[in-house]
Amino acid sequence: MNTVELIAPCHFGLEAVLKREILDLGYEISKVEDGKVTFLGDMEAIAYANVFLRTAERILLKVGEIHAETFDELFERTRELPWEDYIPRDGKFWVAKATSIKSKLFSPSDIQSIMKKAMVERLKRVYGVSWFEESGESYPVRVTFMKDQAVIGIDTTGVSLHKRGYRQMTAKAPITETLAAALIMLTPWNKNRIFVDPFCGSGTFPIEAAMMAAGIAPGMNREFLADKWDGLVPKKFWYHALDEANERMDTQIEVDIQGYDIDGEVVKAARANAKMAGVDHLIHFQQRPVNMLNHPKKYGFVVTNPPYGERIEEKAKLPGLYREIGEAFQRLDSWSEYVITSYEEAEKYIGRKADKNRKIYNGMIKTYFYQFLGAKPPKPRKNQGESFG
Known part of the structure; x- marks a missing residue:
């Protein structure tokens, strides 16, 4: 060929x-x-x-x-x-x-x-x-x-690939599905580890994580321009790809993926989006402010997109909000936390310098992906039943 x-x-x-x-x-x-x-x-x-x-x-x-x-x-x-x-x-x-x-x-x-x-x-x-x-x-x-x-x-695509088909309801300043997926892939998270987003908005981070964990191909449930180009890309090629996508999928897995937001209506929208994506049973959504963020397990991941303060009236609230984020991170002191934001004083108010920092453009906005790395969980001994988050 x-x-x-x-x-x-x-x-x-x-x-x-x-x-x-x-x-x-x-x-x-x-x-x-x-x-x-x-x-x-x-x-x-x-x-x-x-x-x-x-x-x-x-x-x-x-x-x-x-x-x-x-x-x-x-x-x-x-x-x-x-x-x-x-x-x-x-x-x-x-x-x-x-x-x-x-x-x-x-x-x-x-x-x-x-x-x-x-x-x-x-x-x-x-x-x-x-x-x-x-x-x-x-x-x-x-x-x-x-x-x-x-x-x-x-x-060959048509509508951009970030349109997976599940996000009918959006919160303000949503992060795109492709960017969310890429940021998760920059972390060592896998489906056996706890995943929490305390500013989940329309649910994009938890939904993308759940789709990865369940092996759900992002383009399974949408159309493309080239799927009508029979003379160039025969239909059988699309059938092959979709057959393989179905074979890779396992929605019966057990995962611990959580999404919180202070806004109850936003949480409802996130649940609706997760249902559209076929992963609502894999994610626990809850209305909860970041100052209530805690978890009994010792190891896990926070991946989140907190408010940037793009509006002047919101900017004044950012120091207090990022202090609360820092206090939550202290409570989860052996976790790894990943934060994407355009707020340039994020580290100052979180109270800790990031171990790694990557510059990424979210549309036209210059953002930083701050990576606060936690301890790696110990490897379970052979024949040991206990698993770590």
Whole structure:
């Protein structure tokens, strides 16, 4: 089967997590850049990547890479690409998104217009038609310019991969599902360890943790653009991916995953979202403020996204709130705690310097992923029945 290049964009700073996921699926990495990982696969890889990858934003089928400093060059280089290998005679195609960094061609709308004209010219000649009805399936094109070099791909995903299909109810300032999954993967947490989110909001951290624990593929219950591209990605590839997803799933496992929030309505929304995801039986949600955070077991994980104080009136409350977080962490002194926030004085008021700190962009907001590492639980002796959180 022919090898193609696939591009998986992700959050800046989390490329290594996505790279590991792709390698675990069995595909070869060809390039890692800021905000994206490119890998090699066959057409079946389009189905597997869309269904299984937890931290990618979408999957692009790479058409080509060109150099262009003028619009004439852009037209000619775009026209030279083998669009007919991907877009059928009745395909609906357009340049859905163009971005440009440090390049002479910087107007997204002009880039989109010129490229569409070049694609039309190429396909008119190949298919021997004078105009296109574009009545078939969608083939949106995305192009990224960097220093006059453009990478061009067709979007196989459609609605971003962070839309798992379970989050109908959202709290304010929600964290995306892909970012939540990536942050959990940056921790050593596994399904045998306790997981607590004291600011659970719409439940994204606990739900993503439960889906990982139960082996539920993130793309199992949604549609993709490419699942209608029968001539390019046959239906059997999607059936193979979904069959494997069903085989990997085990929702009968026993886990200790908890989500708390001070707002009762938010907790109700989190429960509803967990039910949509099929993991409500794996998570204990409760209305509880952070100053009530405690746990009888000695070892566990806190992974959370507390308020950032983006509004001025909220900013004044942050020192007190982060002091309460610090006091809760002291009560859980042998636990590991992971906090993502844009609040730059978080460590000061938590009262402890993080063991590790990683800068991550949550949308356009620069955030920090503070990692306060606890003691590792002792390994149980052979034939010892007791398990540790």
